[in-house]
Amino acid sequence: VSLPEARGMKPDGRLHRFRGGLHLRHHKQISCTRAVERPPLPGELILPLRQHLGDPARPRVSVGDHVLKGEPLGEIECAGGVNVHAPTSGVVVAIEPRPMSHPSGRSGLCVVLQPDGEDRWCERTPLPGWANMEPHDLVSAICAAGVVGLGGAVFPTHRKASLGRRRGTATLILNGAECEPYISCDEMLMREHPERVVAGARILQHVTGAEQVVIAIEDQMGAVFEALAAAISAAGAPGIDLVKVPAIYPEGGERQLIQVLTGHEVPSGGLPADLGLLVQNVGTAAAVADAILEGRPLLERYVTVTGNGVADPRNLLALIGTPVAHLVQQCGGYRGDAARLVVGGPMMGFTLRSDHEPVVKASNCLLILSADDLRTSQPEMPCIRCGECARVCPAGLLPQLLQWQVRTGQWDEAVAYHLRDCIECGCCDYVCPSHIPLAAWFRHGKGELKVQARERATADHARRRHEAREERLERQKREKRERMAAKKKALRARAAATASDETQESAE
Amino acid sequence: MRRVDFSTGAAPHIPSVATVGQVMRTVLYALVPGIALHAWFFGPGILIQIALASVFALSFEALMLRLRGRSLKPFINDYSAVVTAVLFALCIPPLAPWWISAVAMLMAIVIAKHLYGGLGQNVFNPAMIGYVVALISFPQFMTRWQAPAGITPVSLDFNQTLLAILHGRLPAGQSWDSITQATPLDTLKTGLHAGQSLLDVGQAPIFGGLGGAGWEWVAAAYLAGGMFLLLRRVITWHVPLAALGIVLVCTLPAWLLDPVTHASPAQHLFSGALMLGAFFIATDPVSGCASNLGRLWFGLGVGLITLVIRRWGGYPDGVAFAVLLMNMAAPLIDRYTRPRVYGT
Numbered sequence: 001v002s003l004p005e006a007r008g009m010k011p012d013g014r015l016h017r018f019r020g021g022l023h024l025r026h027h028k029q030i031s032c033t034r035a036v037e038r039p040p041l042p043g044e045l046i047l048p049l050r051q052h053l054g055d056p057a058r059p060r061v062s063v064g065d066h067v068l069k070g071e072p073l074g075e076i077e078c079a080g081g082v083n084v085h086a087p088t089s090g091v092v093v094a095i096e097p098r099p100m101s102h103p104s105g106r107s108g109l110c111v112v113l114q115p116d117g118e119d120r121w122c123e124r125t126p127l128p129g130w131a132n133m134e135p136h137d138l139v140s141a142i143c144a145a146g147v148v149g150l151g152g153a154v155f156p157t158h159r160k161a162s163l164g165r166r167r168g169t170a171t172l173i174l175n176g177a178e179c180e181p182y183i184s185c186d187e188m189l190m191r192e193h194p195e196r197v198v199a200g201a202r203i204l205q206h207v208t209g210a211e212q213v214v215i216a217i218e219d220q221m222g223a224v225f226e227a228l229a230a231a232i233s234a235a236g237a238p239g240i241d242l243v244k245v246p247a248i249y250p251e252g253g254e255r256q257l258i259q260v261l262t263g264h265e266v267p268s269g270g271l272p273a274d275l276g277l278l279v280q281n282v283g284t285a286a287a288v289a290d291a292i293l294e295g296r297p298l299l300e301r302y303v304t305v306t307g308n309g310v311a312d313p314r315n316l317l318a319l320i321g322t323p324v325a326h327l328v329q330q331c332g333g334y335r336g337d338a339a340r341l342v343v344g345g346p347m348m349g350f351t352l353r354s355d356h357e358p359v360v361k362a363s364n365c366l367l368i369l370s371a372d373d374l375r376t377s378q379p380e381m382p383c384i385r386c387g388e389c390a391r392v393c394p395a396g397l398l399p400q401l402l403q404w405q406v407r408t409g410q411w412d413e414a415v416a417y418h419l420r421d422c423i424e425c426g427c428c429d430y431v432c433p434s435h436i437p438l439a440a441w442f443r444h445g446k447g448e449l450k451v452q453a454r455e456r457a458t459a460d461h462a463r464r465r466h467e468a469r470e471e472r473l474e475r476q477k478r479e480k481r482e483r484m485a486a487k488k489k490a491l492r493a494r495a496a497a498t499a500s501d502e503t504q505e506s507a508e
Numbered sequence: 509m510r511r512v513d514f515s516t517g518a519a520p521h522i523p524s525v526a527t528v529g530q531v532m533r534t535v536l537y538a539l540v541p542g543i544a545l546h547a548w549f550f551g552p553g554i555l556i557q558i559a560l561a562s563v564f565a566l567s568f569e570a571l572m573l574r575l576r577g578r579s580l581k582p583f584i585n586d587y588s589a590v591v592t593a594v595l596f597a598l599c600i601p602p603l604a605p606w607w608i609s610a611v612a613m614l615m616a617i618v619i620a621k622h623l624y625g626g627l628g629q630n631v632f633n634p635a636m637i638g639y640v641v642a643l644i645s646f647p648q649f650m651t652r653w654q655a656p657a658g659i660t661p662v663s664l665d666f667n668q669t670l671l672a673i674l675h676g677r678l679p680a681g682q683s684w685d686s687i688t689q690a691t692p693l694d695t696l697k698t699g700l701h702a703g704q705s706l707l708d709v710g711q712a713p714i715f716g717g718l719g720g721a722g723w724e725w726v727a728a729a730y731l732a733g734g735m736f737l738l739l740r741r742v743i744t745w746h747v748p749l750a751a752l753g754i755v756l757v758c759t760l761p762a763w764l765l766d767p768v769t770h771a772s773p774a775q776h777l778f779s780g781a782l783m784l785g786a787f788f789i790a791t792d793p794v795s796g797c798a799s800n801l802g803r804l805w806f807g808l809g810v811g812l813i814t815l816v817i818r819r820w821g822g823y824p825d826g827v828a829f830a831v832l833l834m835n836m837a838a839p840l841i842d843r844y845t846r847p848r849v850y851g852t
Contacts, residue, residue: 255850255851268850325511338514339515344519346519347520347521348519348520351521353514354514355514356510374517374522374523375517375523375524378527381586382626383628384528384588387793390847396850397849401798421851421852426520431524432526
């Protein structure tokens, strides 16, 4: 698809199919049976200063400071990332590196806050007149509120929105197709607060200038459709379309959802903006509404606490920074056979060894699996090329070939076979009869490609510097030679002139 | 309350259902009707051959795994050696001597499979390597086909069959000539070379309504087994449809125009190893093509080469040769039939 003509793509009212995918058991009902509650304040909140894709914020508070709810804890330029705010009032008791609920398991600088129990707000500046404001000012407000993509990618929302503004957005898609099993936080949010989702949609539409808004939900989310439809008509926003998409994993993947709604594919290596589309998670839209309408930064989120390893699965409205253990306690604690703690869903989530790590902006689900749920200890067998992996791959890749290339380090081949287009959904891994950890290999391979690209960039930079230096030295040498030559010439001319004077003199 | 002992691991965390052993076992189940009908029409020889080939295959498998320093259990449990053995046994005459199996399984398991790197690494279909080596090396034993029950005046019981296979000894008063007979495809070929009308040749008692008497029922059972594999999604439709389709497309017009020198499509489809080959042998994923488009080309090649060998080659049937030739072409086909990647 060439870019210029592909711009301004719109859903055409029909649903299309994406390639591959899996019908997985949903396991969502177990966490949707009761209303979402706020757990009591935990003893301490651990707030990593980097919870988004981008630069970390620099701490602007010191140990011993008293902070109010909503007060920013760091300093950061909007071009680099977003801020982190105090989820409640309290005292900063530490600023130190802590494990920060990240797949890498690495530690990062965290502000540790001890709540004072008063939950006192700082001064807020709601913007009820947003509809008459400049999009640029709204973008700044969204940035200041620390809003990031809550679907899992945690890309700063204001950067995505201003990109959508700059490049022109025909359609804003709100992604409520929460396709991974067990996760139900978006579903509960849309059921309980559809008006916030709709308000956020309208604000984002204003910011991006989108002509059309589509909210996509899965067809098995019964109550959600009615709730959203009512909220849309209550808000008097008939321009917002509500679309049910079939519950096939990974339908909620940005690229797959775009394909289902428009029939078009985002170019390899490109962005939805190349098609004139902007996709935001429904939770993100609600956070935007909070930020603009109430002046309320992103302080809490819906978190699904579920799985066979927890006594009473449910959704909670958790403050960012709440330790996992505190939330599990609200859900009746662990069952005896709880064996694995996953942040995210069973297909793409990552594991935590300890439950003292905090919930961060990206944490949509805490899945506690029992030993019986886990992959059995069947040994990995050689690939028999059955092709199931290729059949289910939504990206149209050949996983059986790619895993061979990644394992043997044939990086050029792996790039030629589009390793970078792998979305790490894990479908191939799930169906593999040989139990090859394909998704893990591909994550490793993509990481390796990034490292190589960085090294190549560094090497290129060094080479360019070296070449520039060589050229400069050469130029200096040349200039020196030229100067010398000019001097010599001048000297010789002078000598010749003197000599001719002398001959003239002697002739005289 | 605090716990720090959770197990870690890479996503996806939930178990997948399929195993290699399951895939292979499903293939074996799908062969049961064909084997049963084979035994019904041609006597218990097939069962003895399956048992023999399986024992040899598993022994060689275990030996090679030991030599290669691999653990025995997961690889013996994967049933891949048994599938190789059964497919081979289904291709040979039920009265072939026991050592044919031994030689063929040595070639299949030791050379074609493990010397190429074991499960998943073999370039050629091991069962077909074993079969072709036996066919070329020992043609006199590989043509001892019995006529189906009801046509042959003599049928051997279990003990007599066992004795024939293990000792090469026939019951008193019987000779190999009296109990074996040319196969339907053989008869067609000989008749054609002798200049006879195939319409007349087709009246011989060894022909049934569609293909060879008895054989057509076995082929139908393989067809049913293949449908089962399709339903269970162990294979895709591409290879069988392309292989059987091209045979139908090539033979139908020829037969309609000139039934005297051309066998009918039904005779082609329901005789020999075509049905077995199309559903169970050419669909072997390891030595076949990876993409669906590639599988179509692969199946097309198998069907065409089989036809060419049947019509012009020295052998009455050509499925094994066709599969091996296409095995060679598979990597090339794979190279040119990569599926389009999302967004490219």
